[in-house]
Amino acid sequence: xxxxxxxxxxxxxxxxxxxxxxxxxxxxxxxxxxxxxxxxxxxxxxxxxxxxxxxxxxxxxxxxxxxxxxxxxxxxxxxxxxxxxxxxxxxxxxxxxxxxxxxxxxxxxxxxxxxxxxxxxxxxxxxxxxxxxxxxxxxxxxxxxxxxxxxxxxxxxxxxxxxxxxxxxxxxxxxxxxxxxxxxxxxxxxx
Numbered sequence: 001x002x003x004x005x006x007x008x009x010x011x012x013x014x015x016x017x018x019x020x021x022x023x024x025x026x027x028x029x030x031x032x033x034x035x036x037x038x039x040x041x042x043x044x045x046x047x048x049x050x051x052x053x054x055x056x057x058x059x060x061x062x063x064x065x066x067x068x069x070x071x072x073x074x075x076x077x078x079x080x081x082x083x084x085x086x087x088x089x090x091x092x093x094x095x096x097x098x099x100x101x102x103x104x105x106x107x108x109x110x111x112x113x114x115x116x117x118x119x120x121x122x123x124x125x126x127x128x129x130x131x132x133x134x135x136x137x138x139x140x141x142x143x144x145x146x147x148x149x150x151x152x153x154x155x156x157x158x159x160x161x162x163x164x165x166x167x168x169x170x171x172x173x174x175x176x177x178x179x180x181x182x183x184x185x186x187x188x189x190x191x
Contacts (some may be wrong), residue, residue: 047191049165056158057081058182061174068171072163072190079161079187081180086159090152097145104138111135158182167191 059081066078111131117123163169167190174180174187 047167049167050189050191051164052189053078053161053164053187054183055079055081055161055180055185055187056182057086057155059083059085059159059180061176061178061180061187063176064172066169066172066188068169070169072166072169074163074166076163077160078163078169081159081161083156083159086152086155090149090156093145093148093152097142097149100138100141100145104135104142107131107135107138161187163190165190 062080062082064079066072066076072078111128111134114123114128114131118125118128170189170191172188174185180187
């Protein structure tokens with residue numbers, strides 16, 4: 001009995017520890033939304049294509065055919081340069097061609113006459129060879145005159161400055177009435 005009382009007495013003297021205090025719990029409703037990841041970078045914007053428009057002919061600028069900041073298409077007329085000097089040079093080349101063709105016709109006639117006389121032994125072989133050389137020279141002069149005409153036709157065409165690509169045109173750097181130099185003067189830029 002004594003053992004029971006001792007066990008029972010010990011159990012009564014020890015109190016059970018108190019329950020921990022209840023902690024407050026906050027509850028939030030989840031928000032559902034799309035999250036966009038982003039970063040900041042230092043950089044610069046640059047056009048894919050950037051061209052300085054320069055004339056291919058020298059002369060006085062007659063007119064400007066665009067507004068600054070306008071979108072232009074490739075091949076659109078931007079500037080017109082006075083074409084009269086180029087047209088005069090073209091006319092001179094055409095006159096040189098006519099003169100070279102007349103010389104060629106004359107050389108053919110002289111060669112055929114020398115050959116006929118040489119067949120009758122009334123002209124020397126040396127004279128026939130000279131006439132053949134004159135004919136070859138006249139043919140070369142005709143070819144050179146035709147090439148000069150093609151070059152002058154290009155120069156006349158170069159008096160019309162066209163947009164090389166489509167894009168935004170910047171300010172004009174030269175006003176009508178000013179002299180421009182082929183491949184040197186910057187007229188505007190297109191990006």
